[in-house]
Amino acid sequence: MVDINQLVEIRWHGRGGQGAVTSAELLARAAIDEGKYAQAFPSFGPERRGAPVLSFVRVDSQQPIRTRAGIQEPDVVVVLDTTLLAITKITAGLKADGMVVINTRKPVKELRQEFGINCPLATVDATTIAREVLGIPITNTTMLGALVKATGIVKLESLEEPLKQRFGRLAERNIAAMKKAYQETSVKE
Amino acid sequence: MMAKRVGMEVSVAIGEAAKMANVDVVAAYPITPQTHIVEHLAELVADGELDAEYIPVESEHSAMSACLGSSAAGARTFTATAGQGLELMHEVLYVASSMRLPIVMTVANRALSAPLSVWGDHSDAMAVRDTGWIQLFTENGQEVVDNVLCAFRIAEDQRVLLPVMVHLDGFHLSHMIEPILLPEVEAVKRFIPPLKYPFPLDPLKPVSMGDFGPPFIYSEAKWAQEVKLREAKDVVVECWQEFGKQFQRHYSPVEEYRSEGADVLLLTMGSYSETAAAAIDKVRAEGKNIGLVRLRLWRPFPFAELRQKVSQARVLIVLDRALSIGGPVGPVCSEIRSALYGQAKQPKVVSIVGGLGGRDISVAGFEAIISRGIKVAEKGSRNEFEIFGVRE
Numbered sequence: 348m349v350d351i352n353q354l355v356e357i358r359w360h361g362r363g364g365q366g367a368v369t370s371a372e373l374l375a376r377a378a379i380d381e382g383k384y385a386q387a388f389p390s391f392g393p394e395r396r397g398a399p400v401l402s403f404v405r406v407d408s409q410q411p412i413r414t415r416a417g418i419q420e421p422d423v424v425v426v427l428d429t430t431l432l433a434i435t436k437i438t439a440g441l442k443a444d445g446m447v448v449i450n451t452r453k454p455v456k457e458l459r460q461e462f463g464i465n466c467p468l469a470t471v472d473a474t475t476i477a478r479e480v481l482g483i484p485i486t487n488t489t490m491l492g493a494l495v496k497a498t499g500i501v502k503l504e505s506l507e508e509p510l511k512q513r514f515g516r517l518a519e520r521n522i523a524a525m526k527k528a529y530q531e532t533s534v535k536e
Numbered sequence: 537m538m539a540k541r542v543g544m545e546v547s548v549a550i551g552e553a554a555k556m557a558n559v560d561v562v563a564a565y566p567i568t569p570q571t572h573i574v575e576h577l578a579e580l581v582a583d584g585e586l587d588a589e590y591i592p593v594e595s596e597h598s599a600m601s602a603c604l605g606s607s608a609a610g611a612r613t614f615t616a617t618a619g620q621g622l623e624l625m626h627e628v629l630y631v632a633s634s635m636r637l638p639i640v641m642t643v644a645n646r647a648l649s650a651p652l653s654v655w656g657d658h659s660d661a662m663a664v665r666d667t668g669w670i671q672l673f674t675e676n677g678q679e680v681v682d683n684v685l686c687a688f689r690i691a692e693d694q695r696v697l698l699p700v701m702v703h704l705d706g707f708h709l710s711h712m713i714e715p716i717l718l719p720e721v722e723a724v725k726r727f728i729p730p731l732k733y734p735f736p737l738d739p740l741k742p743v744s745m746g747d748f749g750p751p752f753i754y755s756e757a758k759w760a761q762e763v764k765l766r767e768a769k770d771v772v773v774e775c776w777q778e779f780g781k782q783f784q785r786h787y788s789p790v791e792e793y794r795s796e797g798a799d800v801l802l803l804t805m806g807s808y809s810e811t812a813a814a815a816i817d818k819v820r821a822e823g824k825n826i827g828l829v830r831l832r833l834w835r836p837f838p839f840a841e842l843r844q845k846v847s848q849a850r851v852l853i854v855l856d857r858a859l860s861i862g863g864p865v866g867p868v869c870s871e872i873r874s875a876l877y878g879q880a881k882q883p884k885v886v887s888i889v890g891g892l893g894g895r896d897i898s899v900a901g902f903e904a905i906i907s908r909g910i911k912v913a914e915k916g917s918r919n920e921f922e923i924f925g926v927r928e
Contacts, residue, residue, distance in 0.1 A: 372545070372713045379543035379715045386714045387543075391569075391655060391707035391894060413810040415708040416896035509543075 348467065349422045349446055349498050356418045357404040357494070360437055361427035364396040366487030370425070371402035373513060374491060377505040378406045386412050399431055406500055425494055426450060427473070427486050432462050441466060448497050448532075450474060450486050455535050469497035471532040480524040481517075488514075488521040492528030503529055541715040546677035546704065549716045550616070550642050551576030553684040555586045556724040557640075560611035563591035563602035567621040568654045569706035570644040574616050596621040600628035600639075607637035607699075608745055610736030612688065615639065618706055619646030619653075622660045626667070632699045633668030634761055635746045638691035638731070639699040641669075642684060644710040645806070645857075647893040655894020656706035658806065658857040661834070662867040668761055670700040670768055671834040673805045677716045680704045682785055685724060690775050692731045696768045703834070705807040707894060719783055727782055769836045789838035790845050794820055795827025800910055801849040801883065802902070803829045805868060806857065808891055815902030826906060831868065839875050847876065852883040853909030856921075857891040865921040884913040887921035897924070 349355060357374070361367030368389045375387035383406055390401040403418045420440045426449045431437065438447060446466055450473035451458060458464055471493040473486040480489075488510060495503050506525060511518040544552075550573045554562070562581070564574040580586040589606070593599045596617050607613040617625060622643055632639050645661055647653040661671070670690060674680045680702060687700040704710060719727075735743045749757050773789065780786040793813045795801055804812045809830045816828045829845055829852075831838075846852050856866025864870050865887030876882040886909045891897050897905070905924050912922070 372543075375713045376543035379541060384715060385543060386712055388707070388712050391711065393568075393654065412714075413814045414899060415705075415712060415807055416811065416898050419898075 348444065351406075351498060351500050352408055354405060354407045354412070355423065355498070355500060356421045357406070357423045357425060357500075358418050358421040359402040359404070359425045359427065360431050360435060361400055361402070361487070362431070363394045363398050363400050365427045366485055367400055367402040367427055369513065370427075370487040370491055371404045373488070373506060373509045374404050374494070374501065375406070376509040377501045380508060381501055381505050383408045384411050386415070388415075390417065399435060421445060423448065423494070423498060425490055427490055429453070429474075432458075438464060438466065446497060448490065448493050450490055450493070467534065467536050469493060469532050469534040471528050473528055476524055476527050476531065480527060481520050489524045489528040492525035493532040496529045496532040497534050541717050543713050544716055545572060545711065545713050546680055546716070547572030547644070547710045548576045549677055549681050549718065550684055551580060552718055553681045554614045555580050556719070556721050557612065557614075557685060557688045557728055558725075559586070559588050559614040561589045561591065561603070561606035561613045562615060563593055563599050563606065563613070564615045564617070565593050565596050565599045565621060567596070567618050569646060569656065569710045570616045570618040570621070570642070572710065573642060573644070577614075596624040597628060600625040600632065603639045604628065604632055604635065604637060607632070607639045607733075608635065608737045610731065610733040612692070612731045613637075613639045614641070616642040616644070618644040619648060619660045622664060623648065626664065629664055629667040629669060631746055634757070636697040636764070637699055638697050638733070640684065640687045640691055640702070641699065642680070642702045642704060644706040645703055646706040653893040654706075656708055657892045657894065658703075659859070661703050662858040662860070664701070665835070665867070668698070668765060669835060670696075670698055670765070670772065671703060672700065673703045673832055673834055674709070675807050675809045675830070677709065677712060677714045678785070679787070680709060681716060681718065682779065682783065683787070685719070685727060686775050686779055686787070688728045690768070690772050692728075693771050693775070694732070694734070696764070696771050697734075698765060698768055703806065708807045723782060727779070766836050769833070769838060772833060787832060788841070789833035790841040791830045791832055792845060793828040793830065795829050795845065797825070798827030798849055799825040800851045800853070800906065801827050801829050801846055802906055802909070803831060803846070803852060803854045803868070803872065805831045805834070808855070808857070808897055811897060811899055812855070812902045814899045815906065818899065818903060819906060837871060837875065842872065842875050843879060846872075846883060847879055847881045849883040851886065851910055851913040853886045853888055853906060853913075855891075855905065856887065856889045859889060859892070869921065886912045888924050889921055890924035892923070895925070901925070
């Protein structure tokens with residue numbers, strides 16, 4: 348399992364416009380608010396709506412983070428968009444004891460067979476939750492709930508303030524979507 | 537109430553620092569990776585949170601030209617740019633320094649085209665080396681914020697009155713969300729006294745600025761500028777000492793990391809220095825006597841401090857993030873060698889170039905640079921310098 352008392356490196360896979368960069372930022376801000384050290388950054392360079400994008404988060408509860416290089420060997424991979432599984436090797440570089448958190452409707456067994464994912468796996472149907480609670484299929488805040496359930500990297504409450512600051516009047520619904528995903532995420536070794 | 541570290545994007549934090557410094561005028565043109573800095577300032581002005589003139593200009597050349605005017609009128613002036621934008625400003629940069637205008641500018645360091653690269657390195661900074669600006673390099677978001685505040689105090693000091701560039705690595709710093717402690721506004725107000733520009737443009741008291749300098753006076757004007765820039769070093773150091781007293785974070789022209797008595801030294805500038813420090817911890821743990829030196833003050837060049845900190849070592853490996861194509865070695869290394877030339881005791885200086893156009897250097901990468909540097913110092917190399925990791 349991912350040891351959250353050590354440096355944890357997280358890579359987000361999304362498509363431009365789905366909020367992978369925003370999720371990374373919100374998570375880092377929540378961790379910093381908890382007194383931890385954290386950094387978040389996009390994959391540097393130009394980005395296009397709809398194209399695959401990456402974002403990164405490092406969280407260290409003990410000491411300041413000194414590296415700013417892109418994350419090549421993540422502890423956790425979060426996938427916002429199911430269609431990325433077919434075109435990207437999302438487990439590339441994943442550490443031996445790493446885990447994957449995926450927005451999907453597919454059963455875990457099928458995911459393992461189809462995409463050769465052998466590590467611990469957390470799944471949630473974030474798109475349906477986002478459609479129901481937010482009215483749009485943008486899954487970034489929803490998947491924050493799934494990530495917290497899967498790893499305990501921050502407390503769920505710690506994300507509420509950053510979400511309020513980021514989304515203003517839309518914050519309440521985003522917090523609700525995050526909490527619903529937290530409840531519905533299932534984690535398989 | 538104790539100030540609290542908050543997670544924010546470094547570019548946004550720079551905007552907040554300029555706001556705390558209560559700037560009067562921001563004239564800027566957006567360019568990656570600097571855009572978020574001036575975007576945030578534009579927002580602060582539009583929302584009425586910062587009482588300043590925001591001048592959206594049509595190019596960087598115009599941005600710096602507008603800064604000349606506002607600074608000459610005695611207004612506290614800020615701008616930001618990067619890469620090609622800094623190049624487009626180039627000729628105006630000389631005017632700012634030789635007219636002794638205390639403009640502050642952050643540069644989100646970016647590679648130069650072609651091939652087109654929006655990513656970071658120090659090519660843009662090296663190209664403006666001789667423009668007469670005071671130039672500081674920073675390693676993390678907190679350092680950028682602190683040094684933007686210091687930059688105003690240094691620039692506007694009556695003994696200085698010169699523009700200051702604060703360099704921060706594009707993307708690796710500008711786009712990073714990280715913990716930052718914003719000082720309290722009242723403390724910043726005390727730290728940066730109001731600007732009293734001695735000869736502001738005023739229709740009632742006309743002055744000429746940047747006038748013709750025929751051969752009989754040009755050399756003298758340039759020498760005066762040279763003397764002033766060199767003398768500014770003491771004010772920079774004094775400002776950092778005062779900042780340390782008031783805010784408990786300390787800066788100096790040449791900083792060390794586990795370098796005392798080291799046999800081999802690595803010298804870096806900018807945000808890669810933190811990764812380099814992590815590599816030093818690793819090689820030290822293996823019992824190797826290797827340390828790190830970081831150059832923070834680039835102009836005026838801190839000759840005495842540098843000599844004092846590196847001359848006892850056997851090998852000095854200098855990492856450059858820019859090229860001097862067809863020239864001697866990396867531009868920083870070239871200056872280091874020049875600073876050490878003729879000294880009774882000096883290390884063998886090895887030039888390694890790396891991190892061009894945003895290429896990462898990992899901790900393992902720095903370990904490899906150190907071992908390669910030692911090898912080159914001992915056995916030589918067929919090249920004047922080497923590019924780390926380059927595919928030939």
